[in-house]
Amino acid sequence: MSPKGRAELSRIAAALAAAGHPPDHLRAAVLQRLGRQDRALIAGIAAYRRHPYSRDLPDPPVLWCEGGSRLLDYGGDGAPLLVVPSLINRAYVLDLMPGHSMLRWLAACGQRVLLLDWGWPGELERGFTLTDYVAGRLERAIASGPVQALGRPVLVGYCMGGMLALAAALRRPEALRGLALLATPWDFHAVEARRAEGLAALLPGLEPVLNATGSLPVDTIQMLFAGLDPWALAAKYRAFAALPPDGARARLFVALEDWLNDGIPLAAPVAREALGGWYGRNDPGQGRWRVAGAAVEPADLVLPAFAAVPRADRIVPPESALALARRLPNARIEMVAAGHIGMAAGSRAEAALWQPLRRWLDNLPR
Known part of the structure; x- marks a missing residue:
């Protein structure tokens, strides 16, 4: 059992003891509490599967x-x-649903917004390295005729896409x-270096999967991310089970879960660079x-920069993100009261x- 799992059982046991359960009943009481949690988890998963929401933004x-x-x-x-979004998730998280689209909001505010949707890696892309994505496809997008006709853009990178943009x-x-x-x-070792290692x-x-398919499959990527906080998955479905299904919070939950479950394989050379390097x-x-x-040295950047953490x-x-933000010579650092996906x-x-x-974009020189 993981340390978080032991801590959770200890918390439940302490709460039951404080409520007056005698010690010899604690084991049965803990199992009963865990059983109720399991039922809530199953109810949340079932509610998600039958929810009618479906993304329909063109x-x-x-x-x-x-x-x-x-x-x-x-x-x-x-x-x-x-x-520039990440390579391992669909780009539409930045255009998720009405009222939750950063891209459409920025466009309505007067920015000319372009999104590089990396797409599903085909036979060619499955041989790509990070250099192929950055010095190849991304730079060719920047240098393309339609972009050049609009003038010099600001690059906006999200998560892994920020590293490529940098x-x-x-x-x-x-x-x-x-x-x-x-x-x-x-800095991938800034917190819990052993977990990263x-x-x-x-x-x-x-390696057998990478060699056979030329990619790191979607299910494997999801398993790796779930391992970062294994208790969070169950907790969010238990919370979803208690939401009114026709409410805005339930629709947003389903939209985000649909996006999370709609991943993209990662080209094998990039998977090796990211995991190993x-x-x-x-x-x-x-x-x-x-x-x-x-x-790739952030201190050498000569452009104005904005870093949201x-x-x-x-x-x-x-x-990890602050280690980058603080190395940028001309950066506005914005500490955001949200999580990784909630911020977007x-x-x-x-x-x-x-x-x-x-506001930062509006203050940039044209």
Whole structure:
């Protein structure tokens, strides 16, 4: 049993003892409490499966494409933003549902918003390294005719996409106006280094799958993320079971769960770089991460920067993101009262992140 599991049982036992249960009844009482929790978990899963919500936002026009990747144009009349999401989740978390779309909100506020949807890795992309994604596809998107016609964009990178955006910004600063990093990791050993090293230690066992399919499968990626906080999965479904199914909170929960369950495989070379190099050796935090042979050094960035760090992030601990933010020479650091996903699409995302990001963008020189 994990330390968190033992702590949970100890908490339950202490609460029951305080309520007057004699010691010889504690075991039965603990099992009874856990049984009630299991029933709530099953009820939450069943409620999620039968919920009628389905995302129906149409895709915006495609401005440029290459391989499985598309540059989606959300419109807007202002200076351009080019948003770079992670490689392992669908890009539409930033355009989740009406009222929870950072991209449509920014476009309505006057920014010209472009989203690089990496897409499903095909035969070509399954051989990609991080250099292929950064010095290849991302830089070609920036240099494409439609983007150039709009003027120099601000790169906005979310999570892993922030690391790719940073590497591109260091390579091509003359093509950009600024760089915004949202919940972007850097020091992978800042918190619980053993857990990060434990993820890297799984890599030899994953090699047969990587070699056979050319990718790290979606189910494996979800298993790795679930291992970061295994109790959180059960807790959120128990909480969902108690929500009115026709309420806004229930619809948002289902929208986010549908997105989380709609993942993308990771190209095998990138999986090796991320698990072995980032999590195992902590190459970024140690100043050893390289793209196209050049060191990715945040201190060398010459562009204005914005770094949003969620205080309640369980995926990218704040200490990991702050290690990057504090190395940027000209950065506005925004501590966000939200979690990793809530900062982008949660019920308080507009006040917590969208508005501060918009104010920073409005103050950039054209």
